[in-house]
Amino acid sequence: MTYSVAVVDDHILLSQAIGGLVEGFEQxxxxxxxxxxxxxxxxxxxxxxxxxxxxxxxxxxxxxxIETTAHLYEHYPQVKVLALSIEEDDSTILQMLRAGxxxxxxxxxxxxxLYNALLExxxxxxxxxxTVTKVLVDSLSEKExxxxxxxxxxxxxxxxxxxxxxxxxxxxxxFLSPKTIEGYRNAIFEKLNLRNRTGxxxxxxxxxxxxx
Amino acid sequence: MTYSVAVVDDHILLSQAIGGLVEGFEQxxxxxxxxxxxxxxxxxxxxxxxxxxxxxxxxxxxxxxIETTAHLYEHYPQVKVLALSIEEDDSTILQMLRAGxxxxxxxxxxxxxLYNALLExxxxxxxxxxTVTKVLVDSLSEKExxxxxxxxxxxxxxxxxxxxxxxxxxxxxxFLSPKTIEGYRNAIFEKLNLRNRTGxxxxxxxxxxxxx
DNA sequence: TAGTCAATCAGGGATTTTCCCCTTAAGCAT
DNA sequence: ATGCTTAAGGGGAAAATCCCTGATTGACTA
Numbered sequence: 393m394t395y396s397v398a399v400v401d402d403h404i405l406l407s408q409a410i411g412g413l414v415e416g417f418e419q420x421x422x423x424x425x426x427x428x429x430x431x432x433x434x435x436x437x438x439x440x441x442x443x444x445x446x447x448x449x450x451x452x453x454x455x456x457x458i459e460t461t462a463h464l465y466e467h468y469p470q471v472k473v474l475a476l477s478i479e480e481d482d483s484t485i486l487q488m489l490r491a492g493x494x495x496x497x498x499x500x501x502x503x504x505x506l507y508n509a510l511l512e513x514x515x516x517x518x519x520x521x522x523t524v525t526k527v528l529v530d531s532l533s534e535k536e537x538x539x540x541x542x543x544x545x546x547x548x549x550x551x552x553x554x555x556x557x558x559x560x561x562x563x564x565x566x567f568l569s570p571k572t573i574e575g576y577r578n579a580i581f582e583k584l585n586l587r588n589r590t591g592x593x594x595x596x597x598x599x600x601x602x603x604x
Numbered sequence: 605m606t607y608s609v610a611v612v613d614d615h616i617l618l619s620q621a622i623g624g625l626v627e628g629f630e631q632x633x634x635x636x637x638x639x640x641x642x643x644x645x646x647x648x649x650x651x652x653x654x655x656x657x658x659x660x661x662x663x664x665x666x667x668x669x670i671e672t673t674a675h676l677y678e679h680y681p682q683v684k685v686l687a688l689s690i691e692e693d694d695s696t697i698l699q700m701l702r703a704g705x706x707x708x709x710x711x712x713x714x715x716x717x718l719y720n721a722l723l724e725x726x727x728x729x730x731x732x733x734x735t736v737t738k739v740l741v742d743s744l745s746e747k748e749x750x751x752x753x754x755x756x757x758x759x760x761x762x763x764x765x766x767x768x769x770x771x772x773x774x775x776x777x778x779f780l781s782p783k784t785i786e787g788y789r790n791a792i793f794e795k796l797n798l799r800n801r802t803g804x805x806x807x808x809x810x811x812x813x814x815x816x
Numbered sequence: 817t818a819g820t821c822a823a824t825c826a827g828g829g830a831t832t833t834t835c836c837c838c839t840t841a842a843g844c845a846t
Numbered sequence: 847a848t849g850c851t852t853a854a855g856g857g858g859a860a861a862a863t864c865c866c867t868g869a870t871t872g873a874c875t876a
Contacts (some may be wrong), residue, residue, distance in 0.1 A: 402712060403690060403710075403711035403712045404711075404712050404713060404714050404715075405622070405625075405688075405709075405711050405712065405713050405714065405715065405717075405718060406618060406621065406711050408625065408714070408715045409618065409621030409622050409624060409625050409715075410617070410621050412621060412624045412625055412628070413617070413620065413621045413624055416624070476617075478615060478690075497617075498615075499615035499616075499617050499618050500614060500615045500616050500617065501616060501617050502616050502617065502620070503616075503617065503620045503621075505617075506617060545824090553802070554802065554806060555802065555803075555806070556798070556799040556800055556802055556803040556806075558800075558860090558861065558862085559861075559862070560861085568825075568826090569825070569826050569827080570826090571825075571826045571827055571828095572824080572825045572826060574826090574862090574863085574864090575824080575825070575826080577862090577863085578863085578864080578865095581863090586768065587768040587863095588768055588770075588833090588862080588863075589801075589802060589862075589863095590765070590766065590767065590768055590801060590802070590805055591767075591768040593802055593805050593806070594766060594767070594768075594805070594816055597809060597816050598816045604806055604809050604810045757852090770832085770833065770834090771833075771834075772833085780853075780854090781853070781854050781855075782854095782855095783853080783854045783855050783856090784852080784853050784854055784855095786834085786835080786836090786854095786855095787852085787853070787854075789834090789835085790835080790836075790837095793835085793836095799835095800834075800835075800861085801834075801835095817875105817876105818875105818876100819874105819875085819876085820873105820874090820875085820876095821872105821873085821874085821875100822871100822872095822873090822874100823870100823871085823872090823873105824869100824870080824871080824872105825868105825869085825870080825871100826867100826868080826869080826870100827866105827867080827868080827869100828865105828866090828867085828868105829864105829865090829866095830863100830864080830865090831862100831863080831864075831865105832861100832862080832863070832864090833860105833861080833862065833863080834859100834860080834861065834862075835858100835859085835860070835861080836857105836858090836859080836860095837856100837857090837858085837859100838855105838856090838857095839854100839855080839856085840853100840854080840855080840856105841852105841853085841854085841855105842851100842852085842853085842854105843850100843851085843852085843853105844849105844850085844851085844852105845848100845849090845850080845851105846847105846848085846849085846850100
């Protein structure tokens with residue numbers, strides 16, 4: 393019995409190279425490779441193109457790994473998604489797992505670990521490295537994910553705060569009084585334990601609220 | 605005649621996968637793969653380990669692609685470095701080329717393009733994609749690369765400015781008067797055309813002066 | 817159905833930090 | 847000497863920060 397694998401990565405060379413590795417594994421065969429989530433979903437329209445496992449990158453244009461995984465989890469629950477990314481920050485990993493990924497591999501694993509992961513996902517239904525397990529454990533004790541405590545309007549303000557605009561200018565573009573903006577800022581500083589706007593900018597970038 | 609290739613990438617899976625691709629090319633064979641520049645230089649101590657071409661990632665821990673390439677260019681000029689990276693910002697590409705890389709491939713190229721690039725580097729001594737050529741042309745007309753106009757102490761200040769410290773606190777840790785810090789800040793604002801500290805933080809992150 | 821409660825928006829006033837001029841002094845090189 | 851760089855400062859305006867108060871609204875609740 394051989395299992396089919398689809399590789400999704402916007403870096404064509406990498407998807408081809410990884411596909412090559414997978415072809416080298418006896419029980420696995422590469423069905424096709426795609427450049428992004430949208431392309432993958434398009435392929436799925438033909439039932440012949442539904443693989444057993446999807447090896448999915450996280451950062452992709454158009455439809456990223458998290459959104460794509462969530463969509464697959466809902467509409468094709470039999471397809472097992474194994475994330476494969478250079479991103480190793482906790483929130484990304486958690487987001488992928490929440491979206492329904494059966495495992496998360498950093499791109500610095502060895503070929504043999506990829507093989508094990510594929511096998512385990514088929515046999516046990518999941519594969520979690522030590523790093524991932526740690527993230528999962530941490531997520532239990534830790535406070536709710538940072539983004540969750542911020543409201544929509546606050547997030548909008550934060551994005552503006554990551555520009556050269558003064559608070560007064562931000563107030564203008566958000567159609568609010570500068571004093572209300574101050575209110576947002578104070579609430580955010582309090583919640584996130586920040587001292588000043590610089591801290592807010594760094595926080596926003598670290599947590600991908602604002603992408604420079 | 606076959607040519608030997610060394611693959612340097614901190615993501616083991618990728619270096620193995622890319623190595624697999626290269627092994628598939630008739631005229632080329634993989635001598636070994638390394639996790640970073642330091643490891644590569646250690647290998648070079650044995651003359652048997654000096655390849656014809658090095659496929660080099662840019663972002664690596666310990667000794668990065670730019671430093672490593674510069675070192676090879678000085679000490680082993682016969683070795684041809686072909687950069688292979690996901691980074692596609694102009695300054696990174698320029699830095700690699702200045703360090704002596706014979707070409708710069710984005711990781712989203714096709715397998716066949718990698719093959720062409722390897723062949724061309726052997727035959728013509730270089731391989732430049734359209735993107736890279738454009739960067740080179742732009743670099744002629746454009747002002748000197750942003751980093752170049754900033755002095756060592758200014759860069760140090762910028763890194764501190766990307767924290768929650770006030771300018772007074774930065775002055776303390778840099779053993780300078782707050783007024784001197786102001787002088788730095790004004791000079792930088794002038795040079796980089798910035799309005800305020802937030803702009804500076806964003807600039808620093810975009811240009812990798814400060815990594816969040 | 818009025819009353820409490822929480823969330824949102826806004827303001828007054830004080831203090832600190834940032835920003836922007838413009839000047840000076842020491843060290844160093846041509 | 848004359849310029850150049852680096853470090854430092856004075857003074858003032860603008861922005862950001864901090865603390866405290868009030869008005870409006872919608873929602874639940876006794």
